[in-house]
Amino acid sequence: MLSRTADNLFWMARHIERAENIARVLDVAHRTSLLPRDVEGTEANLWYAPLNITGCAASYEEKHGLARASVVTHYMALDPDNPSSIYTCLKIARENARTARSAITSEMWEIINATWLELKRLSEQMDYDYEKFPDFFDWVKDRSHLFRGVTLGTIIKDIALSFIKLGTFLERADNTARLLDVKYHILLTEKENVGSSVDYYQWGSLLKSVSAFEAYRKIYRDVISPLRVAELLILRDDMPRSLHACMDEVENALLEINGSAGKEARRSAGELHAALHFGRIEDIFEEGLHEYLTYFLGQTYSLSQNIRDAYLARQDRFETLPIGSSVQTQQQT
Amino acid sequence: MDIKATNYFDEMRIDDGKIRDIYQHYQHWQSNLSTGTLERKSAEAELLFRRLGITFAVYGESSGSERLIPFDIVPRIFSRTEWTRLELGIKQRVRALNAFLHDIYHEQEIIKAGVISKKQVLGNALYRPEMQGVDLPNQVYAQIAGIDLVRVAENDFYVLEDNLRTPSGVSYMLENRNTMMRLFPELFASHAVEPVEHYPQMLLDTLRESAPANVSNPTIVVMTPGSYNSAYFEHAFLASQMGVELVEGQDLFVHQQKVYMHTTDGPQQVHVIYRRVDDDFLDPLVFRPDSTLGVPGLLDAYCSGNVSLTNGVGTGVADDKSTYFYVPDMIKFYLGETPLLSNVPTWRLSEKDDLKYALANLPELVVKEVQGSGGYGMLVGPTSSKAEIETYKQRILKDPANFIAQPTLALSTCPTLVESGVAPRHVDLRPFVLSGKDIRLVAGGLTRVALSEGSLVVNSSQGGGTKDTWVLED
Numbered sequence: 001m002l003s004r005t006a007d008n009l010f011w012m013a014r015h016i017e018r019a020e021n022i023a024r025v026l027d028v029a030h031r032t033s034l035l036p037r038d039v040e041g042t043e044a045n046l047w048y049a050p051l052n053i054t055g056c057a058a059s060y061e062e063k064h065g066l067a068r069a070s071v072v073t074h075y076m077a078l079d080p081d082n083p084s085s086i087y088t089c090l091k092i093a094r095e096n097a098r099t100a101r102s103a104i105t106s107e108m109w110e111i112i113n114a115t116w117l118e119l120k121r122l123s124e125q126m127d128y129d130y131e132k133f134p135d136f137f138d139w140v141k142d143r144s145h146l147f148r149g150v151t152l153g154t155i156i157k158d159i160a161l162s163f164i165k166l167g168t169f170l171e172r173a174d175n176t177a178r179l180l181d182v183k184y185h186i187l188l189t190e191k192e193n194v195g196s197s198v199d200y201y202q203w204g205s206l207l208k209s210v211s212a213f214e215a216y217r218k219i220y221r222d223v224i225s226p227l228r229v230a231e232l233l234i235l236r237d238d239m240p241r242s243l244h245a246c247m248d249e250v251e252n253a254l255l256e257i258n259g260s261a262g263k264e265a266r267r268s269a270g271e272l273h274a275a276l277h278f279g280r281i282e283d284i285f286e287e288g289l290h291e292y293l294t295y296f297l298g299q300t301y302s303l304s305q306n307i308r309d310a311y312l313a314r315q316d317r318f319e320t321l322p323i324g325s326s327v328q329t330q331q332q333t
Numbered sequence: 334m335d336i337k338a339t340n341y342f343d344e345m346r347i348d349d350g351k352i353r354d355i356y357q358h359y360q361h362w363q364s365n366l367s368t369g370t371l372e373r374k375s376a377e378a379e380l381l382f383r384r385l386g387i388t389f390a391v392y393g394e395s396s397g398s399e400r401l402i403p404f405d406i407v408p409r410i411f412s413r414t415e416w417t418r419l420e421l422g423i424k425q426r427v428r429a430l431n432a433f434l435h436d437i438y439h440e441q442e443i444i445k446a447g448v449i450s451k452k453q454v455l456g457n458a459l460y461r462p463e464m465q466g467v468d469l470p471n472q473v474y475a476q477i478a479g480i481d482l483v484r485v486a487e488n489d490f491y492v493l494e495d496n497l498r499t500p501s502g503v504s505y506m507l508e509n510r511n512t513m514m515r516l517f518p519e520l521f522a523s524h525a526v527e528p529v530e531h532y533p534q535m536l537l538d539t540l541r542e543s544a545p546a547n548v549s550n551p552t553i554v555v556m557t558p559g560s561y562n563s564a565y566f567e568h569a570f571l572a573s574q575m576g577v578e579l580v581e582g583q584d585l586f587v588h589q590q591k592v593y594m595h596t597t598d599g600p601q602q603v604h605v606i607y608r609r610v611d612d613d614f615l616d617p618l619v620f621r622p623d624s625t626l627g628v629p630g631l632l633d634a635y636c637s638g639n640v641s642l643t644n645g646v647g648t649g650v651a652d653d654k655s656t657y658f659y660v661p662d663m664i665k666f667y668l669g670e671t672p673l674l675s676n677v678p679t680w681r682l683s684e685k686d687d688l689k690y691a692l693a694n695l696p697e698l699v700v701k702e703v704q705g706s707g708g709y710g711m712l713v714g715p716t717s718s719k720a721e722i723e724t725y726k727q728r729i730l731k732d733p734a735n736f737i738a739q740p741t742l743a744l745s746t747c748p749t750l751v752e753s754g755v756a757p758r759h760v761d762l763r764p765f766v767l768s769g770k771d772i773r774l775v776a777g778g779l780t781r782v783a784l785s786e787g788s789l790v791v792n793s794s795q796g797g798g799t800k801d802t803w804v805l806e807d
Contacts, residue, residue: 002578003595098386099560101569102579106385113386159597259598311597 005103006163007312012096012104012112013167019089020144021175022076023137025050028209030134032201033069047072053178054084070130077136078123086140090119105154108147115143159257166253166307173246174300176210176233181293203229210241230289231281243296244276250303257311265306272299342486342745343757344409355412355805362520363407363755371750374516375406381515387508387566403798404509406516409747409760409780412807413527416776419482419490419764422673423774425664427478427766430495430651432667434474438464438647448666449659457656459649459704461612463619467636470543471770474645475652477536477607478766479503482674484745491677491742493761495660497652498644499609502779502799503765504567507532507574509801510777527776527804532765533574535773536607540575542769543641544604551604554580554594558610558626568609582610587630590637605641612646654703654737655681677742683734691738692729695722698738699789700729713789715741744789747800749782759783761791762802776804 029050033043047067051057054076063081064071079085094116097109122139126132148168155161203224207213212232219236220228237244251273254266284292345356352360363371382388382401411419436443437454444451454460479500481493510529514521537553544551557568559581572579584594585603593600608615614624616631634640650656658679661672680687680698691698700712712725729736746757764778780800781791791797 001597002580002584003597004581004584005578006597095560098565098569101566102555102572102577106573109386110384114384117383163597257597261597261599 001103001159001163003312005100006159007308008096008100009103009160009163010167010307010312012093012100013164014171015089015093015096016112016144016147017168017171018084018175019086019093020141021172021179022050022054022084022086022089023140023144024209025053025179026073026076027134027137027141028205030069030073030137031208032205043067043069049182050076053175053182056082056084070128073130073133074128077133078126087119087123090116103160105150107150107154111143111147111150115147162253162256163311165249166257169246169249169253170300170304170307172241173243173250174297176241176243176246177293177296177300179206179209180230180233181290181297200224207232212239212241215239226289227281227285230284234284235276235279235281237277244273247273247276254307259311261310262307263310265303265310268299268303268306272296272303341743341757341759342484342489344484344745344747344760355410355807358524359408359410359520362523371406371755375404375750378404378406378512378516381512382508385508387504402505402793403784404512405749405758405782405784405798405800406513407748407750407755408513408801408803409762410803410805413776413804414807416527416804418488418673420774420776422490423480423482423764423766424772425668425670425673426480426492426495426660427475427768427772429660429664429667430478430497431473431475431768433663434497434645434648434651435469435472436667437650438467438474443663443666446666448662449656453656453659454650457650457653459612459647459653461647461650463632463636464645464647468638469645470546470641471768473543473768475648476539476543476643476645476768478768479763480766482762482764483742484762485743489675491675492657492660493677493742494654494657495652496763497648499564499611500763500765501564501567501609502763502781502793503532504570505799506765506777506779506802507570509779509799513801524803525806529775529777532775533571535767535775536571537575537577539767539769539773540605540607540643543643545638545641548604552602553577553605553607554603556580556582556585556606556608556610558582558614562609564609571607580606582614582624582626582628585628585631587628587634590630590634590639592628592631592634592640603640605643607643612649615642615646649704654679654701655683655734658737677739680738681734682729682736682738687738688729688733691736692726695726695738697741699741700725700736700738703735703737709795711790713741716787716789741789744783744791747780747782749784749798749800751784751786756786758786759789759791760800777802 029047033046044067047069048057051060051067051072056076059082060067060072060075064075075082076085078087080087080091082088094112097104097112101109122136126136151161151164155164200223203226204213207216207224207229210233216224216229216232219232222228232239232242234243236242237248239245247269251269254262254269345353345360347353379401382404388401433443437460441454443449444454475497477500479496479502481496482490483493484490506529540553541551553575554577555568555572555575557565557579559565562568569579578594580594585592586595586600587593588600592603592606594603610626613621614626616627616629617624618629619632620627631640632646635642635646657676658681661676664670664672680691682688682691691700695712696714696717698714700714702710712722714722717725744759744761747760748755749758751758760780760782762778762780764774767773780802781793782798782800783789783791784796784798793799
């Protein structure tokens with residue numbers, strides 16, 4: 001597959017996944033804001049969380065100052081100038097899809113294109129109308145589900161799909177880790193308090209944001225504790241948005257893609273996966289949840305770099321091939 | 334000036350208002366539709382096109398703007414008998430044009446025979462001296478040709494122009510059919526419309542046949558200038574229909590006169606490039622040095638015979654509007670045949686007498702730039718104001734050799750859905766002709782329609798629309 005095509009597929013998937021995750025984060029913030037005030041502190045405090053997760057707190061402050069519900073929501077959902085708004089993500093995803101148009105199915109393209117056209121219409125309609133946003137978040141999630149379904153239902157299982165999966169699950173792992181980390185920031189300022197303070201609402205809404213509330217109930221049948229939430233979202237491989245489940249998929253995708261250049265990427269993914277596979281939540285809390293997540297985010301970032309270097313960048317790797325007509329032979333093996 | 338559509342050949346109706354045989358069945362179906370059905374279906378079609386993202390960019394408008402080419406849901410219908418006649422004429426013409434290109438880049442017999450002047454060929458800006466003596470597979474230069482035809486009477490077709498560089502529009506031919514079948518399945522159940530859907534397969538076969546001689550299983554790619562090009566949708570569409578990679582110049586590189594693409598598994602050699610990039614931008618080492626769309630060394634690889642470019646380099650010299658004049662002579666010279674399709678009488682304004690005549694008769698003439706395309710920068714005398722004609726006249730006088738003039742043709746009309754209902758509008762036809770080891774074309778093409786009343790300019794860039802084109806057994 002053409003490196004540039006792989007690059008576009010990878011980023012198309014990442015941006016769609018990212019849009020969905022932003023919608024999830026904002027949705028939870030909205031729900032939380034409906035709770036009694038004393039449970040979650042000031043408005044500004046609450047609305048910095050979603051900005052922190054997506055790493056756009058600084059650029060928001062510069063543009064709008066204090067975090068206010070409707071302004072943050074608009075900024076993260078619809079502001080075309082915000083490089084990590086839902087609007088921008090879906091716009092870039094559509095550009096990626098358009099550029100890789102010949103590598104995806106017509107149905108996939110139609111979903112992405114129709115989503116973008118609808119988003120443009122919605123964004124004109126909604127403006128800062130706070131009331132309309134919950135429906136909008138549902139819509140974003142629906143479109144993302146639809147895209148995933150259409151992808152699995154129409155695309156042939158070759159490396160195009162592997163690159164799409166790679167993008168999706170790397171992004172999802174990244175988002176779940178950030179989400180957990182930010183909750184940590186809001187809840188606990190002191191490292192030694194981890195695991196000792198239980199805030200039902202905060203952890204509950206975190207679970208809801210990753211569609212894990214029901215799963216938690218089913219698995220633990222008990223009150224919500226930070227330790228278990230962390231275990232569920234980090235170590236359980238049957239939880240679709242957990243770090244472990246995401247790394248399962250990332251590792252598989254890399255094995256499917258294979259290729260001589262991908263050795264380093266496969267190695268670091270395998271390492272990361274093994275750590276999750278054999279990890280114990282007590283050890284993670286011992287080390288510090290925040291420290292652990294920071295380390296994890298660093299690792300996924302460098303994995304992402306490895307993937308780029310191995311497959312997506314257009315550097316001239318000709319010297320790895322013997323001179324002559326060997327390329328033709330390679331094709332047949 | 335008010336032009337009455339009744340002065341023109343009507344594709345559906347005979348002078349007394351009777352329906353031609355070939356349209357009988359369709360017209361019967363249409364007249365039984367409840368009021369508003371066509372309008373509703375037309376709106377549905379627009380949604381489909383928008384959803385599919387079948388858009389094109391219009392140059393000169395704000396960059397990145399994407400527009401739909403209006404699609405008209407009334408089909409244009411040919412009978413098999415008419416089509417067979419057309420097909421023969423089209424193939425004959427393309428065969429002669431390729432023979433001409435091979436000749437001028439080799440022995441130049443046609444110049445030696447005095448049929449066409451040396452200056453006309455070698456002095457042409459689109460003649461590529463780099464191609465002199467280069468042998469191409471099948472001796473074919475224009476593997477994909479778009480021949481624009483207009484009809485003025487029952488059996489009277491004219492070739493308006495030959496497109497031998499990077500003719501576009503075939504994706505519309507295919508999507509128009511697709512959309513029609515989605516909107517009106519019952520029509521296709523009751524009409525035996527000849528299929529066009531196998532065009533991508535025919536194109537792929539043609540590209541395979543165009544591979545360098547020693548390559549048995551060629552790797553084929555479509556090369557696009559990028560996603561901001563007006564025809565990007567088509568490039569992506571064709572690549573995916575053929576199951577080949579869609580590349581940009583940046584994806585390719587040349588090593589020891591061979592072309593490779595960067596893949597996730599290292600470099601892979603490419604043997605056939607269906608390029609939709611103009612000659613000028615292909616190779617910065619030979620043509621425009623500022624081109625970022627091309628591949629350094631590509632022409633060298635091409636001339637060494639290690640990669641095929643379709644269309645070949647230097648075809649522009651044959652589809653130039655001043656060369657057009659000679660095509661009937663080429664048919665006689667190379668094939669020894671009488672041209673089956675007529676050329677539009679053409680005045681070349683480089684000639685003194687022609688210029689004089691044209692300047693005196695501008696209000697009746699159509700004037701075009703010799704190397705123009707897409708309907709940009711042309712004058713349609715009968716529909717232009719005095720002031721427009723005067724401005725254009727000054728342009729001609731600055732460089733007469735850059736223009737040709739033709740009589741305003743009475744383009745046939747075809748029923749078309751417009752605001753006031755179904756009314757006749759002028760149409761032309763672009764069939765797509767593929768030349769590999771054989772010459773092939775599907776039964777159909779792109780019918781373009783001028784949507785404003787009386788307008789004779791059908792180009793999409795000038796607000797024209799398109800129609801599905803049917804060939805039916807008579």
